Amino acid sequence: MLLTVVVLLPLAVAVVLMALPRIPDRVASWAWVAASAVDLALVAWMWWRFDPGAGIAFDVKVRWIPTVDASYHVGVDGLSLPLIAMTTVLFLACAVWSLREQHRPRAHAALFLFLQTACLGTFAALDLILFFVFFDLTIVGMYFVIAGWGHGNRRRSALKFFLYTFVGSLALLVGFIGLFLGSDERTFDMVRLADNPPLQGAPVAGGLVLLAIGIGLGVKTPVFPFHTWLPDAHTDAPAAGSAILAGVLLKLGTYGFVRIAMPMLPEAWRDWAMVIVVVGVVSVVWGAFVALAQQDFKRMVAYTSVNHMGYILLGLGAAGLVGPADDDARTIATVGAVVQMVSHGLLTGALFLLSGVLWSRGGTYAFDRWGGLARPAPVFAACLAVAAFGSLGLPGLSAFIAEFQIFTGALQATPVATVIAVTGILVTAGLFLLALQRLLAGPTTAPASAANPGGLVDVNRREVIAIVPLLALSLVIGLLPRVLLDVVEPAAELVTDLVAR
Amino acid sequence: MNEMGGGGEEVVALLPELLLLAGAVLGLLVGLWTPQRRQVRVGVLAVLFCLASAVAAAVALTEPDETVFDGTWVIDTTTGVVRIAVAISTAVAVVLCSSAFAGHARETEVYVLMMLGSIGAIALAASGDLLMLVAGYLLASVPLYALVGFVKDARGVEATLKYYLMGAFVGVLMLVGVAALILAGGASGYEELASALPNASVALVAVGVLGVLAGVGFKAGAVPVHFWIPDVAAGTAPAVAAFITTVPKIGAVAAAFRLLAEPFADAPVDAPLLVAIIAAASMTLGNLAAFAQTELLRLLAYSTISQVGYLFMVVAVAARTDLAEPALVIYLTGYAITNLGAFAAVAALPGVSTIADWAAAARERRWLVVSLVVCLLGLVGTPPTAVFVGKLAVFIATADGAMAWLVVVAAVNTVASLFYYLRWVAPAAETTSSTGPVTTVMRVPLVTVHAAAVGSLLLGLGAGAWLTFTAG
Known part of the structure; x- marks a missing residue:
């Protein structure tokens, strides 16, 4: 009820x-x-x-x-x-x-x-x-x-x-x-x-x-x-x-x-577990490289979602490779996939809300229209940095817990695919750092927008209240993962047992 | 059976039809003695008799199945559901017409013709004999010819002529088919045919099946005898179009279902495959033709053709699975409600014929738009509307009847249908841009749209209760 x-x-x-x-x-x-x-x-x-x-x-x-x-x-x-x-x-x-x-x-x-x-x-x-x-x-x-x-x-x-x-x-x-x-x-x-x-x-x-x-x-x-x-x-x-x-x-x-x-x-x-693993790895690599090529912040974040969802498929596919992997490894991969779902929801949600800040201030997401935002908008810059580092898998935030478990669990079952997928992390790290550099560093540039003649305004209180809890929760999961893992693990174990029938 | 008493009891079994007939006759008489501007009272009378007929049908539905008049008239779940759906749809159509034809010189005749046509639709569904089927065909056709050309404008006359010529031609085909089947099976009753046809001449049976299916396909508006539908729908008032694309279709689909379930079940020709091909062709061609339409009534007309395709899926597997009958029940009722709602949405804004005009006229009327969205997404088969449950049941039954390919075709077509329904929904949901004079909105059709939207949702959520009731 x-x-x-x-x-x-x-x-x-x-x-x-x-x-x-x-x-x-x-x-x-x-x-x-x-x-x-x-x-x-x-x-x-x-x-x-x-x-x-x-x-x-x-x-x-x-x-x-x-x-x-x-x-x-x-x-x-x-x-x-x-x-x-x-x-x-x-x-x-x-x-x-x-x-x-x-x-x-x-x-x-x-x-x-x-x-x-x-x-x-x-x-x-x-x-x-x-x-x-x-x-x-x-x-x-x-x-x-x-x-x-x-x-x-x-x-x-x-x-x-x-x-x-x-x-x-x-x-x-x-x-x-x-x-x-x-x-x-x-x-x-x-x-x-x-x-x-x-x-x-x-x-x-x-x-x-x-x-x-x-x-x-x-x-x-x-x-x-x-x-x-x-x-x-x-x-x-x-x-x-x-x-x-x-x-x-x-x-x-x-x-x-x-x-x-x-x-x-x-x-x-x-x-068909191997097919699912391959689809996952292709999504990881494809999403990462296409995201790298984007000239638009929001499109870039969108493509990183393809990359992040690829990790989930990798983990779930690896959970189906019963022959080469033992039960523990497959459970860890499944747990990682579920944690990745939660983590991606929080971090990418925050990233898209932050992109909304750009749109409301200047009506564009294009990288070449923005620059040096760290000086006029320090809170925005801090939030963006935390979200970006979280999204690229920095330890201490939730995505690390998720991706680490996916790789650990999948490595035994399908080492080649896992190694290829890890390179996806490198590309994502590169593209997020590049994005931070383009948006936050250098001389301040902003589109001259009629809707916002005063120029750049940092995130306001309403926006902070919306965004910061998402990042804080990601941090909590990153630092105290047991809160989440205690709930997920028994269910994930059950799923891996069911797959092995 | 030959005793007078038996005949009297059997007449009582036809109470729902008799009520409709009484409504038509009384309506005509009352109309003769009613001043022109008060003729709406005939409409009230017609609605009351329709509702009484529906109640009588619902009561009959709780009683065990029976056949009356030497097996020519079958009263079972299918008939019962068609009786209820037809009676209520006719009532709704009469209500819609009462606003479209208010003060018209021959207002009474509209109602009377509708009542007579509705009896024909039920006769199609209930007939357990080929000759009764022919009678039902004529009764469901002739009053409608008059209805289509009622306004006597150029488009209406053209539509009538097309409808009439095609109806007469297909009627002849149907008679040939009936003759061939009687020749092949030595009887006209479905039960006798079911046992005789498996050993009959293949050529005769093939001619018979083709001819009879052409007849019911014409009334249902299935490909390849569908050409009249767009012209008729666009050539008459939306209220009449709503009736013609709903009521006879219900009866014809039920008739086809009964044919496939009984006499054609073990016939030496592959009737299910033929029906499956008709179904696939109807949904595909209906959808393809609907893409380019800008006129609302033509768009809806093609949408009804594609809907018949989905309905014919369950006809194809009528004899193959127990899941077919509940699927037919829920899809028929869901389709009737939703289709009436969509046509009522057109009728609600008089003088509007294209998508763009409708969207402009409907701005600031968000409830009308919301109800339209519910009805159109209902026709797509979006949950939790009635047609969604119907489509689900039809898909399951068809897959269970070993026609998984048809399910795939239908799924692809469902996606395709989204294109043209959204072409109407999208500009209507957009209320910011348009400016212009605010047109009047007709109150009666407006209420009908809302009622249809609510009914579609309620029937979708209460599908279990409805199926339990009809099965009991």
Whole structure:
């Protein structure tokens, strides 16, 4: 019941915001902050009560479509709870960030609240159809965010985003139907499908279903070669939309691999683990090098997401290489992948909000229009530096914990691929340092913007309140990783056991 | 069976149809003695009888299946659902027409023709005999010819002529098909045909299957007998178009479903494959043609053609899986609600025919836009709307019926359909740029759009309850 409240509370507030006439814009913005804060408090309470060793908690099951055994079945475990917590944190940050939204703030707040319900619902779902419902609604919500509040060529980017991810979601649906028809019990219930995996002993059918699900999740993640929608969507999306898109929506794809593909298709996952590793490594290297070539800060961050998602695929693929690796190594790789999801959400969310600072001050993200910002905007420079160093994997911040575990776990299973992926870290380090140098060092340059005649203004209090907690949480995970690992590890161990069946 | 008493009891089984007929006859009589500006009372009467018919059908649905009049009229889940969907859709269409034809010289006739057409649609779905099917075809066609050309303008007349000529031509094909099947199987009842056709001459059965499917395909608006739909939809009032693209389609798809499930199930020709090809062609061609449309009614017309493609998927696997019937039930009802909502959105802004005009006229009316988005995304099959559940059920049934390739085709088409639905949604959701005179909005269609959007969501969320009710 508590989980249902957490999932549906934002939607309820969104409906109220839309339904009541004449709500002042300021009230709508603050209502969003309040709703997100309450949601975060509830999730914190759930975290406090959660017992990592006990498996799925807070679960509720209500029959929905009995003819195909689809139900409203939600619950949390060590895989979904950290992501749910990260989602609520990031949405609260975006709510604070958007307090000064000028363009239709009420609809903006309602849309983001709707999006929050969709994201939380996807992580909480324990039924394939319910998962798909929320998964698809995130696409709809994000489409309207980009189309309505973006800039530049936003309509085209929004359409491209919608079409790409909608293709993916339909491939996913086809895969889900394959799982349903292949299961002995004819059910969409994730728990029962994981207990009794369908299509065991049918390598061709299992492989095809994994292909459909892999395409569906791979587009969303996105992995090479399905990533081309990402930079456009990010470039034209508003800052808060980008933060949610990169921080939360991409995780829906990677989370789907851990939650659906690995436990429900263990045989196919083992058969094709090497392909998944290769796709991951290609994404790592490709994302890093293309990011290096970007002349636009936001596009660069977008491409580093492809790189960071590649590490997750590497870890999850390595977890499927049962032959060459022992159970401990595979568990470490899986844990690393889950931690990377949380870490990337926090750090990339912060980076995109910081890029929003650039846009609000000068209306451009281009590297050659900005320079020497460390002197006039020291707080901005400090935040950017922390986020960039975190993102490149500096020890002490969360990404280090994640990537270190992924490499440790994967090294035994697939040494060559891991070594190639480590070079990705070098390239990312180079590109982030280069970006810091371009933006922060040297003589101060800024675009002369009519909207901001006073020139450069450092981040204001609202922006600090939105960004700094994200970085602080990353630091907490980096310094005290047990807080997160204690929750993730039992669940990750279970997944690696399930894959080995 | 030959006793008078038996006949009397059997007539009671047709209560939902009789109520519709009574509504039509009474409506005509009342209309004769009603002043022109008060003819809306005939509409009220029609709506009441439609709702009574729906209630009677719902009550009948809880009783066990039966066949009446020597097996020519089948009352089962499919018929029951079609009865409810047709009666409610007709009521909605009458409500829409009451605003479009208010004060028209022949307002009563619109309502009466609609009621008669709706009986034809039910007859198509309920017939368990080829001759009854032909009667249903005619009853579902003739009143609509008159409806299409009702306004007597150039486009309407052209549409009527096209519709009529094509209907007459396909009707002949259908009669040939019926004759061939009777010749091949020695009977016209579905049950007898089901046992006789497996051993019958392949050539005759092939001619028969083609002819009969052409007939129901025409009423459903499936490729390749779909050419009339865009002209008819664009040539009449949106309210009439809503009726013609909803009610007869429901009946025709149910008729095709029954044909595939019973007489054609073991026929020596591969009827499921033929239907699957029709389905794939309908959704693909409907979508491709819809891409370039700027006129709302033509866009929606092509959208209905592609929707029939999805519906025919479940027809193709009618005999192959138990999941087919629930899929048909949920998709038919979901489609009816959502399609009516989309056409009502056009009717809500009179005098508007293109996407750009609609978007300009709908600005500042965010609830209209929200409801339109729900309806159009519903037609795409976005959760949690009714058509999403329907599409899911149809996909599952089709894959279970060993036609996974058709599921892939349908999934690709669903993505393609997104293009043109978003072409309408995107400018409508954009409220900042446009300036211009504020057009009036029609209150009745506006309420209908909202009701359809809410209904689509409720049916999607309550799909389990609806399926349980219809199965019980």
